[in-house]
Amino acid sequence: MTASSFQRPLYLADQVRELDRRAIDAEGDGFALMRRAGESAYEVLCARWPGIRRVCVLCGGGNNGGDGYIVAALAAADGVAVDLVALKPVAELEGDARRAAELAAEAGVVPVAWNDELTLDGELMVDAMLGTGAHGAPRPPYAAAISEVNASGCPVMALDAPSGVDVDTGHIETEAVAATLTVTFVGDKLGLHTGAALDVVGDVIYAPLGVDPRSHGGIAPVAWLQTRQDLARALPPRRPGSHKGIYGHVLVVAGAPGMGGAALMTSEMVARVGAGKVSLATDAAHVSASLTRFPEIMARGVRGAPDLEAMIESADTVAIGPGIGNGAWGQAALRSVLDAGKPCVVDADALNLLAREESGIHRDDWVLTPHPGEAGRLLGISTAEVERDRRDAVIALQRRWGGTVVLKGAGTLVYDGDRLTLCPFGNPGMASGGMGDALTGIIAGLSGQLASLGEAARIGVLLHALAADAAALDAGERGLLATDLASYARTLANPQPVSSHADHA
Numbered sequence: 123m124t125a126s127s128f129q130r131p132l133y134l135a136d137q138v139r140e141l142d143r144r145a146i147d148a149e150g151d152g153f154a155l156m157r158r159a160g161e162s163a164y165e166v167l168c169a170r171w172p173g174i175r176r177v178c179v180l181c182g183g184g185n186n187g188g189d190g191y192i193v194a195a196l197a198a199a200d201g202v203a204v205d206l207v208a209l210k211p212v213a214e215l216e217g218d219a220r221r222a223a224e225l226a227a228e229a230g231v232v233p234v235a236w237n238d239e240l241t242l243d244g245e246l247m248v249d250a251m252l253g254t255g256a257h258g259a260p261r262p263p264y265a266a267a268i269s270e271v272n273a274s275g276c277p278v279m280a281l282d283a284p285s286g287v288d289v290d291t292g293h294i295e296t297e298a299v300a301a302t303l304t305v306t307f308v309g310d311k312l313g314l315h316t317g318a319a320l321d322v323v324g325d326v327i328y329a330p331l332g333v334d335p336r337s338h339g340g341i342a343p344v345a346w347l348q349t350r351q352d353l354a355r356a357l358p359p360r361r362p363g364s365h366k367g368i369y370g371h372v373l374v375v376a377g378a379p380g381m382g383g384a385a386l387m388t389s390e391m392v393a394r395v396g397a398g399k400v401s402l403a404t405d406a407a408h409v410s411a412s413l414t415r416f417p418e419i420m421a422r423g424v425r426g427a428p429d430l431e432a433m434i435e436s437a438d439t440v441a442i443g444p445g446i447g448n449g450a451w452g453q454a455a456l457r458s459v460l461d462a463g464k465p466c467v468v469d470a471d472a473l474n475l476l477a478r479e480e481s482g483i484h485r486d487d488w489v490l491t492p493h494p495g496e497a498g499r500l501l502g503i504s505t506a507e508v509e510r511d512r513r514d515a516v517i518a519l520q521r522r523w524g525g526t527v528v529l530k531g532a533g534t535l536v537y538d539g540d541r542l543t544l545c546p547f548g549n550p551g552m553a554s555g556g557m558g559d560a561l562t563g564i565i566a567g568l569s570g571q572l573a574s575l576g577e578a579a580r581i582g583v584l585l586h587a588l589a590a591d592a593a594a595l596d597a598g599e600r601g602l603l604a605t606d607l608a609s610y611a612r613t614l615a616n617p618q619p620v621s622s623h624a625d626h627a
């Protein structure tokens with residue numbers, strides 16, 4: 123896939139430090155960059171908290187602290203009362219951070235050394251304790267200061283990253299500052315957009331500080347942040363002369379005895395995002411409900427392998443997994459699908475069966491959509507290990523199983539062996555049963571309309587999350603159901619205005 127000009131590149135801490143270094147070399151002055159970091163943070167602060175009277179700035183001993191001293195200097199010069207808590211004595215600061223502290227002193231800011239007796243208050247806390255130079259869990263006195271910031275109950279603006287977050291992975295080892303917003307500098311960081319970090323970053327505002335990371339050749343981003351515009355780019359209006367044969371025939375294999383809901387939710391989504399034809403192979407007991415609810419979907423009860431093989435034969439893509447269980451029905455169905463060698467989207471119980479039974483399988487023409495638990499089973503590691511480094515996990519899954527892997531959960535990652543994309547949309551209302559089935563249907567439904575299965579996975583993840591956001595905007599996150607997504611998914615699958623022949627007459 124070609125790089126979308128809309129997508130924002132994401133980097134690791136070491137890469138951003140290298141970007142900093144190159145920008146400083148080009149400019150010949152590191153302090154100018156730090157000054158711009160402080161200035162842009164202060165601008166964000168004033169826009170978000172206009173008329174603020176009192177701030178508390180906590181500064182660490184490195185350059186992240188330096189950014190904080192600049193913010194403190196600017197606030198004090200503006201007549202804002204500043205309490206500055208220094209985690210390292212100013213006399214021990216070095217380089218640019220030292221210069222920034224001098225600037226704050228000139229503006230009348232008097233630092234107070236951190237001690238456990240301090241009670242933090244103010245209208246706003248500014249977290250300038252740890253940035254890209256942090257390694258491992260926060261050590262004393264940072265750990266205590268982080269707890270104290272969180273206990274204060276004040277809004278928090280984090281500079282570059284909330285202290286305590288691993289900016290490479292989003293992992294939080296012990297405790298991180300819970301920010302209201304994070305202003306991140308020079309290059310945006312992967313770990314601010316996935317996993318546990320999402321609970322503490324607040325709104326992430328990217329401030330490039332005049333540095334264009336893309337102009338610094340040789341530093342390839344580790345991932346790309348999707349944008350809404352990606353949908354319109356991928357899903358142009360349909361050709362007026364279209365017929366159903368060109369948009370793909372998707373077979374959904376889902377719903378072992380007693381699990382018909384998953385089959386209906388998956389196949390409804392296939393149809394709603396515009397597949398040309400949808401068939402459903404399910405347990406015979408679910409057929410009449412399916413026909414009643416969706417007469418457009420060709421539902422058949424599967425009695426044995428020959429039945430299923432015939433249905434697979436006539437399909438372009440197969441989606442398998444939702445509600446297939448781990449019993450005989452599911453095992454036989456998965457075996458038939460894998461033997462047929464058709465492009466497929468594999469989810470849910472099919473992934474658990476794969477993890478249990480298939481040792482050497484590796485394919486290009488499939489999409490696997492594990493949530494972190496399923497991902498752990500596929501890799502033979504724990505869910506916690508998957509979540510500790512989601513990027514590492516999705517890359518390992520793709521290497522092991524091939525194709526395109528979607529690692530679900532907040533900050534969903536999609537990796538096709540070449541490009542890693544991160545979906546910044548979606549909301550906690552999606553933590554409800556059936557949401558994964560909807561995603562499987564959306565990806566399979568798009569597969570016949572896009573250039574590759576990998577693209578169907580990327581665009582499907584985006585569309586699914588945006589549909590959930592639109593639905594949550596209407597009626598809230600709590601109580602959001604997978605079936606609520608259908609009408610929004612349809613709208614989002616048509617991002618361009620629709621024209622009819624009559625318009626051209």
Ligand SMILES: NC(=O)C1=CN([C@@H]2O[C@H](COP(=O)(O)OP(=O)(O)OC[C@H]3O[C@@H](n4cnc5c(N)ncnc54)[C@H](O)[C@@H]3O)[C@@H](O)[C@H]2O)[C@@H](O)CC1
Pocket residue numbers: 142143146152153155156157159182183184185186187188189218251252253254255256257258259260261262264281282307308
């Ligand atoms: N001139 C530059 O390089 C620029 C740097 N910038 C800022 O500088 C930051 C990076 O600065 P640094 O490289 O000095 O790193 P940091 O300021 O992020 O952290 C380094 C300090 O934290 C301590 N530390 C590291 N891990 C710790 C842990 N787990 N527990 C307790 N203490 C720990 C180190 O001993 C050191 O004192 C960026 O995040 C950004 O905020 C920006 O001002 C832009 C310009």
Ligand SMILES: Nc1ncnc2c1ncn2[C@@H]1O[C@H](COP(=O)(O)OP(=O)(O)O)[C@@H](O)[C@H]1O
Pocket residue numbers: 470493530531532533534547548549550551552553554555556557558559560561586
């Ligand atoms: N907090 C969240 N933020 C964003 N997306 C979420 C969140 N929680 C769940 N999701 C998404 O909802 C879907 C849930 O899928 P899954 O866990 O397989 O559900 P189920 O098995 O119940 O169908 C995934 O696409 C996941 O990324």
Ligand SMILES: [K+]
Pocket residue numbers: 186249250251252253280281282283284285
């Ligand atoms: K910070």
